Amino acid sequence: MTRLAHLGLGGFFRAHQAWYTERANALPGADPWRYTAFTGRSPALAAAMTAAGNRYMLIERGAEGDAATEIGAVSASFAGDNADAWAGVFADPELAVVTVTVTETGYDSTRSPAPARLLAGLAARRAAGGGPLAVVSCDNLAGNGEVLHSTVVRLAEASDPDLARWVERNATFPSTMVDRITPHSSDPLTVITEPFSEWVLAGSFPAGRPAWDRVGARFVDDVAPFERRKLWLLNAAHSTMTYLGLLRGFETVDEAWADDEIRATVEQLWAEVRPVLGFEGAETDAALAALRTRFANPRIAHRLDQIARQGREKLEQRQRAIMAARAAAGLDPGEASRATIAAFDEIVRTRRARVD
The missing domain is CATH 3.40.50.720 (NAD(P)-binding Rossmann-like Domain)
Known part of the structure; x- marks a missing residue:
């Protein structure tokens, strides 16, 4: 059976x-x-x-x-x-x-x-x-x-x-x-x-x-609001830590999260997401508390180079989607999303220069 x-x-x-x-x-x-x-x-x-x-x-x-x-x-x-x-x-x-x-x-x-x-x-x-x-x-x-x-x-x-x-x-x-x-x-x-x-x-x-x-x-x-919550809180934060972290020579999520500047940028990203996320504050607070614990776990080696794969497509669903939602709400695009995209562009330029 x-x-x-x-x-x-x-x-x-x-x-x-x-x-x-x-x-x-x-x-x-x-x-x-x-x-x-x-x-x-x-x-x-x-x-x-x-x-x-x-x-x-x-x-x-x-x-x-x-x-x-x-x-x-x-x-x-x-x-x-x-x-x-x-x-x-x-x-x-x-x-x-x-x-x-x-x-x-x-x-x-x-x-x-x-x-x-x-x-x-x-x-x-x-x-x-x-x-x-x-x-x-x-x-x-x-x-x-x-x-x-x-x-x-x-x-x-x-x-x-x-x-x-x-x-x-x-x-x-x-x-x-x-x-x-x-x-x-x-x-x-x-x-x-x-x-x-x-x-x-x-x-x-x-x-x-x-x-x-x-x-x-x-x-x-x-399920769509929960997909968006994951995409904009977890996955977008992964992108931010990945591109800022790779520029600083980090290899894993916990290493990037331990960096004060990167962690501050992620926290800024989450602040920019809150007005357009569509969840009550208590649920967002609980989700972010869990993410802070997960990102700090040094015994789960979540590699930045793995997250970086298909980066351009991921940024469209994450940072660029957040920026579009903020624009639709009459808000500025958000500094954290722009910083993430700029870091991605810098990595692409660096890799192209090495090839050339």
């Missing part, structure tokens, strides 16, 4: 969705839910998980020490290209929820097999006479549920319009905001993550779901 399936077996899934499920399963009187999980690409992790009985250690790495938890929310692991196992999971009438972590590029059907895999699974479910289910994107993509829905339906319409109509009637695509920094671990059976975690969901689950709401997940009518 399979009640949960996942595509994109990796560190983040095991630190986030599987962790929430483990905690929900531990509630008094809980009816356990467990995952059949599939890798996105390499079969190596599925093989390692299978050999270990699909159990692994989750290490929450705080500034003061570690907390270890053995996770048993995954019952089976398969390589992503195991089409028979994939079809069999979707054909199981007990399947209620499919979660997905395939990164932002995984939603482009011309570059990734993920949408086609999901459609193949849904086709197998239709053929087996299966009932409705929820397909839940857990990637850092604005409106991820809507994006996944439109991608899958568009793909179905191109090959089987009847299947597209079946999907529209039988599958829901909730949107989510997810947050938990999870650095890569060299040990496939040990997942390193920070103590902080957040999950905000909007949408329906027609066949039920684990009691995620009782273990910290938040269900709301619209």
Whole structure:
């Protein structure tokens, strides 16, 4: 019996969705839910998980020490290209929820097999006479549920319009905001993550779901404001620390945060965001208090060069979007956002000069 399936077996899934499920399963009187999980690409992790009985250690790495938890929310692991196992999971009438972590590029059907895999699974479910289910994107993509829905339906319409109509009637695509920094671990059976975690969901689950709401997940009518909060408080601060930090020779977020000038610029950025964020002061205060603790954690090596990738596109969604919101509200663009963009431009000029 399979009640949960996942595509994109990796560190983040095991630190986030599987962790929430483990905690929900531990509630008094809980009816356990467990995952059949599939890798996105390499079969190596599925093989390692299978050999270990699909159990692994989750290490929450705080500034003061570690907390270890053995996770048993995954019952089976398969390589992503195991089409028979994939079809069999979707054909199981007990399947209620499919979660997905395939990164932002995984939603482009011309570059990734993920949408086609999901459609193949849904086709197998239709053929087996299966009932409705929820397909839940857990990637850092604005409106991820809507994006996944439109991608899958568009793909179905191109090959089987009847299947597209079946999907529209039988599958829901909730949107989510997810947050938990999870650095890569060299040990496939040990997942390193920070103590902080957040999950905000909007949408329906027609066949039920684990009691995620009782273990910290938040269900709301619209996830968009929470996506914006994360983008403009967490991610925009990451960009500020990255470009100012790289110019000063820093390598990680905690090193940049420890610099008085950089930290002051981040605090200024947050002050500039407040008038256009759309949240009550108490919620913003709580979010910022958590960020200050997270950024100062020296035991989670969140590298600036990783955050810097695709920097121009990220700045459009972060600093430039903040500046546009302030302009629409009749405010000046904001000095912190301009300083971040100027630092990015300086890094680009320096790298071009080295090449020339």
